[in-house]
Amino acid sequence: MYMITEAQRIVRIPPSKLGSDIAEVIGGISSETFEGMLQDDKSVSVLVSDVVPVGSGRIVHGDGAVYQTVKFRQLVFVPKDNEVVEGVVVEIRNFGAFVRFGPLDGLIHVSQVMDDHVDIDEVNQRLIGKETGRFLAIGDHVRARVVSLDLNEKSPQDSKIGLTMRQTGLGKLEWLDEEERKRSEKASKKGGEERWRAPGSC
Numbered sequence: 220m221y222m223i224t225e226a227q228r229i230v231r232i233p234p235s236k237l238g239s240d241i242a243e244v245i246g247g248i249s250s251e252t253f254e255g256m257l258q259d260d261k262s263v264s265v266l267v268s269d270v271v272p273v274g275s276g277r278i279v280h281g282d283g284a285v286y287q288t289v290k291f292r293q294l295v296f297v298p299k300d301n302e303v304v305e306g307v308v309v310e311i312r313n314f315g316a317f318v319r320f321g322p323l324d325g326l327i328h329v330s331q332v333m334d335d336h337v338d339i340d341e342v343n344q345r346l347i348g349k350e351t352g353r354f355l356a357i358g359d360h361v362r363a364r365v366v367s368l369d370l371n372e373k374s375p376q377d378s379k380i381g382l383t384m385r386q387t388g389l390g391k392l393e394w395l396d397e398e399e400r401k402r403s404e405k406a407s408k409k410g411g412e413e414r415w416r417a418p419g420s421c
Contacts, residue, residue, distance in 0.1 A: 220302065221321070222262070222295050227273065228253060232285040245289050246270045253293070255322065257375045262295035263322050296321040298380065300368050303389070308359045311344040316355055318363060318382060325380035327363060332384055333394075353394060360392045 230248045249270045256264050269292045276287035298304075298321070306320030315328040329337045332355055335348035347354040355361070367381035384390045 220297055220299065221265070222297060223292060224262075224295055225290065225292055226253075226258075226264075227288065227290045229286055229288050232276065232287055234283045237285060241272065242270070245272060245287060249289055249291055253291075255375065257370055257372050258295065260297075261370055262297040263375045264293050264295050265322050266294040267291050268293070296323070298323060298365060298368055298370070300365055302365045303362060304365060304382075305360065305362050305392075308355060308357050308361060311339075311341075311346060311355070311357060313339050313341060316346060318361055320363075323375065323378060323380060325363070325365065325382040327361075327382045327384055331366075331382065333390065334385055353391070355391060362389050362392060362395065364389060 228249070230245055230252060232244055232248065236244045236248075246267075250267045253264050253267050258264060270289050271291070273288040273290050276285040278285055304320040304325075306318040306325070308316050309319045309324065310317040315326050316332065317324045317326055329339070329346060332346055333348050333351070333353060335350050335353070338347045338349055339345075340347055340354075343356070345354045345356045361384060363382040363384050364386060365380060366383050367379070369379040371377045371379075388395070
């Protein structure tokens with residue numbers, strides 16, 4: 220899920236930036252330093268904004284840079300176990316599909332793609348259901364559930380996140396739309412039959 224939070228950190232302003240507009244300098248450095256970082260609360264900072272200095276900066280002997288405390292607002296993404304997410308397939312491998320949701324990628328293992336035996340079409344980069352003929356390819360939009368979560372503090376993009384689509388209401392969005400149409404048609408047909416049934420008939 221996405222949240223807006225406030226944070227206070229220290230940024231290093233190199234000597235080459237001293238004398239420039241402080242608001243612009245600390246804004247740029249804060250974005251470069253903190254966006255994409257995993258926070259202590261296991262959230263990933265996506266966007267930093269409204270950066271303001273707090274108090275005076277300090278100089279470290281032998282460094283020449285200024286260390287400035289800053290406060291800012293940030294848009295963060297907080298992945299949760301069992302959370303339902305929507306994302307886009309960005310890579311197909313012989314063991315499954317990688318799905319990008321928010322700033323992170325998760326893996327849907329071939330055994331978790333659908334309730335069908337899945338064949339791998341490496342040439343066309345697709346996972347294909349043997350019985351249903353349904354396929355999953357790069358660029359497809361899917362809805363999945365987070366089933367395992369191992370976040371990498373040094374590089375959040377290298378986190379290991381397991382996803383599944385083998386539950387009701389999950390899967391490629393086209394499949395879900397198709398299932399909804401079938402349910403609506405079935406309900407409409409059943410309703411029509413009941414309206415035309417003769418009074419008193421069983």
